[in-house]
Amino acid sequence: MAEAALPAASPPSQATRPVRLPLAGRRYTLGIRQHMPWPRQALILACALAAGFAISAAILIAAGVPANELLDEFVVQTFFDAQNLRAVLFQAAPMILVGLAASIAFRARFWNLGLEGQMVWGAIGATAMSMYQIGPESLRLPLMLVTAVACGMLWVLGPAWLKLRLGVNEIISTLMLNYVAANLLLHLVYGSWKDPKDNFPYSPQFRVFERLPDLFGGVGSALLIAALMALLAAALLSLSRAGLYLRFIDANARVAQAVGVPVRRMIYTAVLGSGALAGLAGFAVVAGQEGRLTQAFYQGYGFSGILIAFLARNNPLAATVVALLVAALFVTGRSLQVFYQVPFSMVQLIEAIIVVCVASSDFFIRHRLRRVGGSA
Amino acid sequence: MVIALNWLANTPDFAVPYALAALGLILSERAGVLSLGAEGLMLVGALAGIGAQLILNQPAVSLVVAMLAASLASLLFAVMAIWLRVNQAIAGLALVFFCQGLTSLVGTLAEWTNKPTPGIGTLPLWPLSALPGVGRLFEQNAMVWFTLPLFAAVTWFLSQTTIGLRLRAVGENPQAADAAGISVTGYRFAAVLAGSALVGLAGAYISVVSTKLWIAGMTGGRGWIAVGLVIFARWSPAKAFVGALLFGGIEALIPQLAAAGVRLPQYFVLMTPYVVTLAVMVWVALARRAGDTEPGALGEPYVREERR
Numbered sequence: 001m002a003e004a005a006l007p008a009a010s011p012p013s014q015a016t017r018p019v020r021l022p023l024a025g026r027r028y029t030l031g032i033r034q035h036m037p038w039p040r041q042a043l044i045l046a047c048a049l050a051a052g053f054a055i056s057a058a059i060l061i062a063a064g065v066p067a068n069e070l071l072d073e074f075v076v077q078t079f080f081d082a083q084n085l086r087a088v089l090f091q092a093a094p095m096i097l098v099g100l101a102a103s104i105a106f107r108a109r110f111w112n113l114g115l116e117g118q119m120v121w122g123a124i125g126a127t128a129m130s131m132y133q134i135g136p137e138s139l140r141l142p143l144m145l146v147t148a149v150a151c152g153m154l155w156v157l158g159p160a161w162l163k164l165r166l167g168v169n170e171i172i173s174t175l176m177l178n179y180v181a182a183n184l185l186l187h188l189v190y191g192s193w194k195d196p197k198d199n200f201p202y203s204p205q206f207r208v209f210e211r212l213p214d215l216f217g218g219v220g221s222a223l224l225i226a227a228l229m230a231l232l233a234a235a236l237l238s239l240s241r242a243g244l245y246l247r248f249i250d251a252n253a254r255v256a257q258a259v260g261v262p263v264r265r266m267i268y269t270a271v272l273g274s275g276a277l278a279g280l281a282g283f284a285v286v287a288g289q290e291g292r293l294t295q296a297f298y299q300g301y302g303f304s305g306i307l308i309a310f311l312a313r314n315n316p317l318a319a320t321v322v323a324l325l326v327a328a329l330f331v332t333g334r335s336l337q338v339f340y341q342v343p344f345s346m347v348q349l350i351e352a353i354i355v356v357c358v359a360s361s362d363f364f365i366r367h368r369l370r371r372v373g374g375s376a
Numbered sequence: 377m378v379i380a381l382n383w384l385a386n387t388p389d390f391a392v393p394y395a396l397a398a399l400g401l402i403l404s405e406r407a408g409v410l411s412l413g414a415e416g417l418m419l420v421g422a423l424a425g426i427g428a429q430l431i432l433n434q435p436a437v438s439l440v441v442a443m444l445a446a447s448l449a450s451l452l453f454a455v456m457a458i459w460l461r462v463n464q465a466i467a468g469l470a471l472v473f474f475c476q477g478l479t480s481l482v483g484t485l486a487e488w489t490n491k492p493t494p495g496i497g498t499l500p501l502w503p504l505s506a507l508p509g510v511g512r513l514f515e516q517n518a519m520v521w522f523t524l525p526l527f528a529a530v531t532w533f534l535s536q537t538t539i540g541l542r543l544r545a546v547g548e549n550p551q552a553a554d555a556a557g558i559s560v561t562g563y564r565f566a567a568v569l570a571g572s573a574l575v576g577l578a579g580a581y582i583s584v585v586s587t588k589l590w591i592a593g594m595t596g597g598r599g600w601i602a603v604g605l606v607i608f609a610r611w612s613p614a615k616a617f618v619g620a621l622l623f624g625g626i627e628a629l630i631p632q633l634a635a636a637g638v639r640l641p642q643y644f645v646l647m648t649p650y651v652v653t654l655a656v657m658v659w660v661a662l663a664r665r666a667g668d669t670e671p672g673a674l675g676e677p678y679v680r681e682e683r684r
Contacts, residue, residue: 349477
């Protein structure tokens with residue numbers, strides 16, 4: 001902070017030319033850096049990502065992927081092969097939705113780690129509409145969507161209320177509800193909702209009008225929904241009064257309360273919106289990808305959503321871009337599983353490594369080393 | 377009667393992982409470091425324990441290996457949370473997901489999944505185990521008996537020793553502790569590493585002693601339950617012990633009910649530990665009162681340069 005003030009303390013004869021001490025004799029102390037110009041911030045972020053990729057590459061090579069195939073598998077095959085690119089876009093829709101869900105909750109300083117549970121509930125709600133054939137055929141799909149959104153919201157309402165009313169830690173409550181939802185899903189797909197045709201643990205296949213239709217070139221309409229949601233979220237957060245309020249709350253909830261921001265209502269709105277988007281993601285998977293309720297469709301989305309929001313700094317448009325990259329990682333992970341027998345958990349490990357590297361790099365943006373004593 | 381006795385006899389086996397994990401978490405949280413990584417560290421302990429067991433077949437050595445492995449893994453968290461001052465919630469979550477991915481990967485590549493190991497035998501506490509009827513309650517494995525003095529030791533350490541006092545000071549008011557010449561960074565590092573060793577031991581207990589095999593993700597949220605348990609216990613080892621018995625009792629009840637012929641939907645029964653955790657959290661929130669024992673600086677990175 002007071003870098004300029006330091007040399008003044010030394011005698012004038014030495015002030016012009018500080019004595020260089022041997023390395024072992026120098027002492028440093030940490031200082032808080034108030035501001036860093038954005039090109040250097042970007043450089044540090046790039047270094048962190050490069051470090052993350054390097055560690056991931058080393059682990060992949062150790063796990064048996066040939067080193068010279070890495071670039072081919074991750075970049076060339078994924079983005080320049082029409083079929084794989086379609087797979088990435090196919091995978092991207094739920095990914096964007098969970099990324100948005102996490103971003104919005106984190107904006108309100110609410111740790112919604114229950115994205116997977118809310119996805120499960122969204123999927124269960126949508127499937128219930130199909131199972132019990134509720135509503136006319138032409139309205140079935142919109143009805144499934146609305147039910148999924150409502151179910152996702154309801155599943156996060158409990159933790160939101162417990163946090164705001166009683167101060168119950170939402171990290172624990174949302175995670176516990178994930179396990180409850182996962183067991184309920186198993187109860188359904190192994191029980192009364194099991195497909196009578198082949199006795200596998202999944203629900204009967206949805207009818208044609210219950211599935212999200214393909215648009216041009218095999219790209220699902222789920223992606224269109226996700227893109228619309230991203231634009232809507234970006235517009236709301238940057239242009240609306242609610243978005244401004246959320247920025248207040250993110251900066252300092254107590255001051256926001258003091259200047260008259262309806263803090264509770266805004267947090268409820270953001271958290272319920274987060275649950276709604278997660279429910280929608282569940283709908284996008286069952287109606288857009290699987291075409292039925294399966295037992296483990298949600299796995300990996302919870303952490304991916306957190307990762308996306310974290311890397312995108314809770315910005316909806318950045319989240320969309322990051323979600324595309326994470327979707328590409330998922331697709332590549334599946335092909336590595338097929339071609340090199342690398343377990344799919346590799347994807348989660350790579351995600352975690354990147355979070356660790358980027359989170360750690362923040363230290364270098366917010367701190368500086370200052371030399372003290374001797375030389376000054 | 378037989379069922380009740382069976383249930384009581386099986387409770388310690390289910391309670392030990394909760395007890396050890398909660399004890400480890402109390403140790404690091406009393407130093408002011410919010411340890412959300414328990415679920416991941418338990419998995420590391422469980423996998424390392426089974427790995428050592430499959431290679432060496434020495435249960436005691438395996439458990440020590442598990443503790444060391446969990447400590448090593450927690451180093452990642454400690455560096456992030458204490459040195460680099462990363463938000464402790466983010467660092468903890470990153471650790472959980474890192475460990476989940478890593479253990480599942482290593483378990484698959486090393487082909488340790490679903491390989492049974494012999495485990496450790498029971499150690500009857502002799503004159504008590506010879507009692508008619510209730511004698512069964514005292515035929516537990518060595519780890520159950522080991523847990524009891526461990527709790528006493530940690531309680532004594534935290535409340536009666538100078539080092540324990542300093543550790544609590546670091547968690548309560550790091551500025552004051554720093555001014556008094558206590559190394560905040562050093563104490564926090566040591567507390568995280570030692571606490572993580574206990575959490576790893578809890579994981580190894582599940583794999584090496586209880587189920588005697590490794591399955592990816594086998595801890596099934598017990599680490600998170602332990603985090604909730606510590607809040608329930610208000611960071612007190614004695615209360616955590618009671619809480620662990622409560623959760624162990626609930627988990628032990630499930631197979632007993634099935635054996636007794638009570639027909640309950642399986643997956644709803646499997647939900648109970650999580651629902652109970654939630655209920656317990658709500659109860660704690662309702663019962664919260666003044667003079668709380670929550671460490672004052674829990675979850676806050678200590679930055680000497682930031683004057684408050």
